[in-house]
Amino acid sequence: AAAASVAAKVRATAPGPATGVGAVTVPAAAATWLLVAAVLHATVFVGGRSPWRQAADLALDADTNGRGIVVGARCGSASLTYYLRPNHWLDREVDPHPGIRVEHLAHDATAALGALFAAAAGRRVFVILRRDELESLQRDPGAEALLRGECQLLRVLPCPREHGDGTLYVFGSRRDG
Secondary structure, three states: OHHHHHHHHHHHHOOOOOOHHHHHHHHHHHHHHHHHHHHHHHOOOHHHOOOHHHHHHHHHHOOOOOOOEEEEEOOOHHHHHHHHOOOOOOOOOOOOOOOEEEEEOOOOHHHHHHHHHHOOOOOEEEEEEEHHHHHHHHOOHHHHHHHHHHEEEEEEEOOEOOOOEOOEEEEEEOOOO
């Protein structure tokens, strides 16, 4: 709408008759820009969301012993709960996913990771972090040592964005339970 308004004002003030090329240039440029942005948003930028479903699937697939999993995350804990424990809220009396726990990691990374590993109770532990969260954790020497000592990097799920980075780092415990 803004491009059409500008084009109309330019045509009204420009001397001489309006040509077909000049009348089509601004709308064609706007349409091209919108098409490119839509394709990038749907393909390369994956809708602007980090690949939480892929991370959840990795954790589920790695539970080879069937004892269950414990997943720790910061901003992605709600998304991971949705993918790992679907419909968990329907029946408060019966837990439909007793072997799967999703824990929100507090900002005190050393204490949060320590509690996460202590709560594993024989289950495999996964820590899923975005790049900025991993960098924040690495600034805490105790938390980084705990993460590197207990876990190994299983997969990096790249997620470029137009602004920022939604890449996920999936860590899994070195041993089952």
